[in-house]
Amino acid sequence: MNAFRSKNQSGTMALLGCVVGIATIWLIVLPATANLPIVRSHLEFLESHRVNAAAMFYTELEPKDSFPPTR
Amino acid sequence: MHSPYGTDASVAIPPTRQVHEDWLIVGIGAIALMVATMFVSMKPSNDIGKKPEITNHAKSTLAKLESWKDAPGKAFYSKPKIGEPQFLGGALLITFAVIGTLLIPIAYARGISPGSFLAGYSVLFVLAILAFLMSTQEVVKQYNFEYVLWALLLGLTISNTVGTPNFLKPMVIGDTFIKLGLVLFGAEVLFGKLIALGAPGIFTSWVVTPIVLITTYWFGQRVLKIESPSLNMVISADMSVCGVSAAIATGAACRAKREEVSYAIGVSLLFTAVMMIVQPYIVLKTGMDPIVGAAWIGGTIDSTGAVAAAGAVLGDDAATVANTVKMIQNVLIGVIAFGVATYWSTRDRESGDSNKVGISEIWTRFPKFVIGFIGASLAFSFLPSLLGWDSKFAEVVSKEITSQVRIWLFCLAFVAFGLETNFRELWKYLCVGKPLFLYIVGQAWSMILSLAMATLMFGVLYADKVKSILSK
Numbered sequence A: 001m002n003a004f005r006s007k008n009q010s011g012t013m014a015l016l017g018c019v020v021g022i023a024t025i026w027l028i029v030l031p032a033t034a035n036l037p038i039v040r041s042h043l044e045f046l047e048s049h050r051v052n053a054a055a056m057f058y059t060e061l062e063p064k065d066s067f068p069p070t071r
Numbered sequence B: 001m002h003s004p005y006g007t008d009a010s011v012a013i014p015p016t017r018q019v020h021e022d023w024l025i026v027g028i029g030a031i032a033l034m035v036a037t038m039f040v041s042m043k044p045s046n047d048i049g050k051k052p053e054i055t056n057h058a059k060s061t062l063a064k065l066e067s068w069k070d071a072p073g074k075a076f077y078s079k080p081k082i083g084e085p086q087f088l089g090g091a092l093l094i095t096f097a098v099i100g101t102l103l104i105p106i107a108y109a110r111g112i113s114p115g116s117f118l119a120g121y122s123v124l125f126v127l128a129i130l131a132f133l134m135s136t137q138e139v140v141k142q143y144n145f146e147y148v149l150w151a152l153l154l155g156l157t158i159s160n161t162v163g164t165p166n167f168l169k170p171m172v173i174g175d176t177f178i179k180l181g182l183v184l185f186g187a188e189v190l191f192g193k194l195i196a197l198g199a200p201g202i203f204t205s206w207v208v209t210p211i212v213l214i215t216t217y218w219f220g221q222r223v224l225k226i227e228s229p230s231l232n233m234v235i236s237a238d239m240s241v242c243g244v245s246a247a248i249a250t251g252a253a254c255r256a257k258r259e260e261v262s263y264a265i266g267v268s269l270l271f272t273a274v275m276m277i278v279q280p281y282i283v284l285k286t287g288m289d290p291i292v293g294a295a296w297i298g299g300t301i302d303s304t305g306a307v308a309a310a311g312a313v314l315g316d317d318a319a320t321v322a323n324t325v326k327m328i329q330n331v332l333i334g335v336i337a338f339g340v341a342t343y344w345s346t347r348d349r350e351s352g353d354s355n356k357v358g359i360s361e362i363w364t365r366f367p368k369f370v371i372g373f374i375g376a377s378l379a380f381s382f383l384p385s386l387l388g389w390d391s392k393f394a395e396v397v398s399k400e401i402t403s404q405v406r407i408w409l410f411c412l413a414f415v416a417f418g419l420e421t422n423f424r425e426l427w428k429y430l431c432v433g434k435p436l437f438l439y440i441v442g443q444a445w446s447m448i449l450s451l452a453m454a455t456l457m458f459g460v461l462y463a464d465k466v467k468s469i470l471s472k
Helices: A002-034 A037-048 B015-038 B072-076 B089-109 B114-135 B138-142 B147-159 B174-186 B191-195 B199-223 B229-240 B244-253 B258-286 B290-300 B304-313 B316-346 B359-365 B369-386 B392-419 B423-431 B433-461 B463-471
Strands: B040-043 B053-056
Touching: A002 A037, A002 B138, A002 B147, A037 B138, A037 B304, B015 B040, B015 B089, B015 B174, B015 B369, B015 B392, B040 B392, B053 B392, B072 B114, B089 B114, B089 B174, B089 B392, B114 B138, B114 B147, B114 B392, B147 B258, B147 B392, B174 B244, B174 B369, B174 B392, B191 B199, B191 B316, B191 B369, B199 B229, B199 B290, B199 B316, B199 B433, B229 B244, B229 B258, B229 B316, B229 B433, B244 B258, B244 B316, B244 B369, B258 B290, B258 B304, B258 B392, B258 B423, B258 B433, B290 B304, B290 B316, B290 B433, B290 B463, B304 B316, B316 B359, B316 B369, B316 B463, B369 B392, B433 B463
Parallel strands: none
Antiparallel strands: B040 B053
């Protein structure tokens, strides 16, 4: 019973640790990184070219008027 | 064990029921695609020779989180080109309801009680929202670390700390979400894209890609002697075709374990983040013709979004070429998934010998959802023109409606994979060097062949033709 409770507690602590880690990265580290001049200029470049670098497949890309017509 | 991605007893269902479920998924997918077409209307133009007006009446109905930099809350507000940002709460509820409706028949067939379905599906959906939130952070998005990675991470975090709660387990059916997502994905694989650049595009994508796929798989089996043929196939397809989506499709077709698909996706995303910076740099530094460089990028970088980002560095025309070559290559995914499913069905499970299996056995083993995938692709590629509809019609349905549902299904699937994956199992793949070596050798081989073909097609044989297309 004690062993079960202790395993449960260590699992909960590990989950809390992971949540804190994820929150720190996404709420502090990544926003700070986004403000670095080199990263910011690249982000602005992508935005100005309407590039979605996270697209998995071509249907997720913004339509580009410059695509050659399908013939 | 017939269940793709799974060896876990909690999600395994008997082979006969698996076949029935596959057909059920094909049916649900077909109905969903038909319903989606009803939301798009086409009005003929009054001007002769002008294209008809196509309207999507379900525009912005399904939720798509926006990118954010330092305030995650901004992800929940749409960024319209005109007007004020709109809260996406309603769209999220509609998305929850739409996907839930698609899953109800599957849950019913599996004997999942309504209470378990609602509780399990709601938690998975919230985790999927969190995964999208993580993936839409601008820096994460910039380096193409897609939502599937974060969905997997969230699932892994829960299952390897407090364990997957029992009430969630009935809905931890990642393979089912993937199959349904793949049937819808078929509608996005449009064969009309094949001729977008003519011969140079086809040669660069459709000749090099199968050669790289087959030779890499052969190298993995015969030279590296990788123990798991399905891992070898998933890495080869992921690296040679289009990254994550190819890994998902071929993984399902060859019944790869979920850890194998997760590993292949992780490696692909990591290398893609590097290559999308390094490859345009090489083109610029070597003074290579940007059009040739763009075709090379389109033929070698795994992910579509990363190709768009790398191509944009070389200029507008180059970006067009890179995107189009990638788009043509993406069409191969259906053919390759079908080929892999057939090849895997013919292999003798004990000896790997393809001569020992009869036709009826091949049919029995063939994953039926692949028929739905190919059927959707063929229907959306050719039916509109047979019915005299504008070719854009199918693109609007798949791009603006069904792809949104497919993305959510893939996200739910990877949350589920994480929830049923033991980190130690995944770690085994990370510690063995052979799969990583296979990826690196395959990618190097792909870069050499693609560069040779891109130079021949875009730099020598069709250089003038490509320039004239781009100047229009």
